[in-house]
Amino acid sequence: MMEKEKRKKKVLIKEKALEMPPIMEELSIVGKSAVRVDAYDKVRGQLQYGADIDYPGALYGKVLRTPHAHALIKKIDTNKAKALPGVVAVLTAKDVPGRNGFGAIIPDQPVLCGEKIRYIGDGVALVAAISEDIAIQALEQIDVEYEPLPAVFSPIEAMKPGAPKIHEKGNLLATSKIRKGDTERGFKEADIVLEKTYTVPILEHAYIEPDVVIAIPHADGTITVKGPMQAPFTVRRNIAPVLGIPINKVQCVQTPLGGGFGGKEDSPIDIGARAALLAWKTGRPVRMEYDREEITLSTCKRHPMIITCKIGAKKDGTFVALEGTIYNEQGAYASLGPVIPPAGGVHAHAVVMLAGPYVIPNVKVDGYLVHTNHPYGGAMRGFGAPQVNFVHESLIDELAGLLKMDPYQLRMKNCFELGSETATGQVLDQSVGLKDTMEKARSEFHWSEKWKPAPSVKQVEKADKQKGIGMAIGWYRTSIGTSGDGCGVNLHLQEDGSILVFQGLTEMGQGSYTVLSQIAAEALGVNLEDVRIVTPDTDVAPESGPTVGSRSTTLMGNAILTAAEPIKRSLFESASELLAIPTERLVIKNRRIYDRDDPKRFVDLKEAARRCMATGRRMMGQGWYAPPKPSLHPETGQGSPYFVYTYSTQMAEVEVDVKTGVVDVLSLVATFDIGKAINPIMVEGQIEGGVMMGLGYALMEEVVMKDGLIQNLNLQDYIIPTALDIPDIKPIYLEYPNVHGPFGAKGIGEMPNIPAAPAITNAIANAVGARIYDLPAHSERVYMAIKKRLAEGI
């Protein structure tokens, strides 16, 4: 009760603050660490993932990929391939019946390239054969004549006049900006100004389940495409125009994902469209699986960026101005980079987030989204935020050193609280627990006891192992900032009290099925096991949008609460008749409907449901939820781009081996304001997993490029953390209810991934007195930074 009272008070403090919803009765299932609904099947090895479903008689599809980074296609000869026994179809660009293009935002990626190719891995032909072996033989019989073109591999080079043009409209795909206040004047007023340039690399999702799909054409002119996908509606809306058929003739069905992390928002469009095309042309089911190396080679990546950032502050630490330039490398195709008005897409998001969760009166940011002949950037956990968070948290940390301030105090002095105004001029009118996350982290981590400034050169030279601590804070939106953001659900009550939920958000391990089931169960007063989420199927589920942007719990949760209302009404009416009690006195909970004033007077929910059926009462409800409309002015970047934010503070302790540069992360405390933990143990799971992804970003992950070719295609050379690389992680959450969220919830999926990397790199700086400006901080980078410092003697 104390917590709730404290929160209520805080909300009422600021004039513009929003009203809290009424305190609810004690919750039965929401807020409990319920065992996830698919856990048993998963530990028994019984859950069927996409590759586990057999399709006897299905053809095997394969993509012919180009080994060039940029080239014109002069000629494709498929005759030899077509003649191979067992080959059923060989397709090239001219065989695409509809639109030869797909893409999550702009359909600029050819299903099959006809005129030119733009990155190594671009698809040039498709083969369907009766076995994988024959399909591969066929690929090798296809002759393609290329005329190589000069390629460009850096966004700065690609923006120069005369650079090779990758697309007709040129290489600059989008610009986004923020203009707030007057940074020129701001910097003049500053006592100290610090400017640095940072680079962050291309990253690979490395979900352990490879991409796979089955496309089945039906005699009635429809087609089913089934496989792991985070966004079945996006896949559908891309496949229909490729085949030249209306959207309502394409059915996309999700199989449980073995990880997604944003990659499977985009890759199923690619593998799905290609398999669908083969199925359409052959009239037979076609199965395609991408190999691990093929996935790394061809599917979307995390955007690499080159970011220059300048901050100005008074000598007491108050921030007065921030300026930034972001060169955001989009790669060959648009994927999820460009702006979806007003604030959707990786690029707009990164620009909005660069100033961090700090009150800064003067902000100027320019972001350039640029094509190159590299693999393209798409969605990856954090969606632009990890990149810019590394920048502002590193810069501010370095500033603290120059000001001789504890980096905790410098952040505390400037960071958001309820009522703060962001760099886009948005006033945060609710649910801002950032400072509490900082205080909580500080006490759990014993920050003040452990804090010491970085060692002197002499100290570093004396001991091989140096310890240090570092921190970072961050914020992350719930949902995607587009005007079309919304999701729908249909709930059906059966006469035995069991529930069917028809919705289109997907389960990729994050636990959406369980959390949404908990919300439905709580709303309808049933047990968790009474709720069944029907496999997301675009033929059957309302438009739900993609499972991205940490939106699922909040948006779909709200939709479920709305959908529950008419069902509850029917149940109450039936129960009222059975009990002879007015409906206003009735409460629904734990499979019972009872009198609030006399709980011993109750009727089983099953009975009320039977009566609803018998009396022809409505037993279904539909919910549609769209968040408050976002706004972001295209010239000034002012507006309210996202309706609520989650906050996090992370503190890390590292030990650096000065003689090798190897960094051991010893412990990490990660605190979050998440509004409401619908399922606490799953929240912890998201935190621990996301923190490890952040650790990978900090210390080991990068897609290594050479002349446009990825050098580390397999999982031995693309390094993600193993069990031996993990620190002791302490996950902690706080609850500052979101007025717009079910039971106060806001998103958690991506936030953990964001401040982890700079918390670690700041700890490295504290340990050895040398900073890393380019990720990853692998042992060579750390060693060379130390070496440079020792040589300079400061």
Next chain:
Amino acid sequence: MRLESSLVWPKRLHWEKYFRPQTIREALNLLEEFNGSARLLAGGTDLIPQIRSRETEPKVLVDVTRIPGLGDIKLEDGIIKMGALVTHAQVAESNLIRERASALSEGASQLGSPQIRNLGTVAGNVVSGQPGADTTIPLLALDATVKVMKREEERTIPMSEFFLDTGKTRVDSTREMVTEIFFHALAKNESSVSLRLAKRKSLALPILNVSVVVSADMKQKKFNHVRIALGPVAPIPLRAREAEGILTSSAIADGVIKEAARKAAQEANPRTSLLRGSEEYRREMVKNLVERAIRRGLERLEVRHG
């Protein structure tokens, strides 16, 4: 233009015949019979991925894992002998090797993962000819010898003469079979250390492996000799003989250890690699890890005599 095979990764692998000989003679006869198109299979942790990536396309696999008598580690007359089928896991779990050749124990424990260690053999690791292989480097420091059988003859090849080039050894894997690897168990005044630098702590290829054997008189504070093996710093695994020379019979002192480490770094010839690191860094790591390994070897002798 033909598709480069580097952009296709098949699921199904292909060979025509698979044999499981019960004796070494049978295995060697099969190799002769198929005249270059057969390969021996033991752990398969190198061969199977190589077949998948088409680095090698044998028509015949000769699975030697049924041959009895090749899976033992034994100590005979002060010599530790490991059969060709001894796995990394066996070495890692062997008390004998931990006590009398700790560098090999460490090398075998740090390689790959538990799964890879359960499958992969030390002989296979050595025969791969990789200049930084995790058991090759300690065995080189231990001055091991490899027993090889061909159709009628058996010969022995010292590890120091075993390697010809990256991936190439004096063993013709299509005609010959390693049957045993042996080395002198370390004496009381000898210790050994293996250090590994990699990008993460499991399932990672080494940036650098360093193994040393330190023989010293701790009472007199004098080195007898030190053997220093390292890789990958050249096409073949390296014995840093000039560095070793600096330490032979010298008094144990900071200065001479550092000098030897610097010399080892000069003898090494790493190239800048996109995945392993720059030449500058790799050379510095040779210096730092050789120094660290020697010091740790001395510490281990201290503990024994302490």
Next chain:
Amino acid sequence: MAKEKIQFEVNGKQVSLEVDSDELLIDVLRDHLGLKGTKAGCRAGECGACSVILNDRVVTSCLIPAMKADGGRITTVEGLEKDGQLHPLQKTFVERGAVQCGFCTPGMLLSAKNFLDQNPRPSIEEIKVAISGVLCRCTGYQKIIHAIHSASKTSSGKGV
């Protein structure tokens, strides 16, 4: 290609099969025997998702020709439960939130079982080594380690 006859014990049952000499164990388990619990994550021995226990050793089945396993004893994830009762590891994985997407789960369970069979009283560090051959992208490993510890005798679990 002529078929070869092989047989082995899978999850306590003898099976006889006809396979091509170049088939891999992972495909024989999944396609011939319908045991889909063993997953293909990379087909190069690098991710551990295909782990099975062969003759009391956990190994990556994508690197093993089926012929090599002839006459052997194999345990897959489907073989952990007995008469409808979950193995203690399966129970603790469920209870401790050690499962997210579940794709690495079979590999983790078998690595853990093989390890606990030899080391009933492990330390946390030893558990980390035991699962260091299976990559997980979802959980960050922490709850998996706790689940394994909780199932072991160290924590006075009933042991395995």
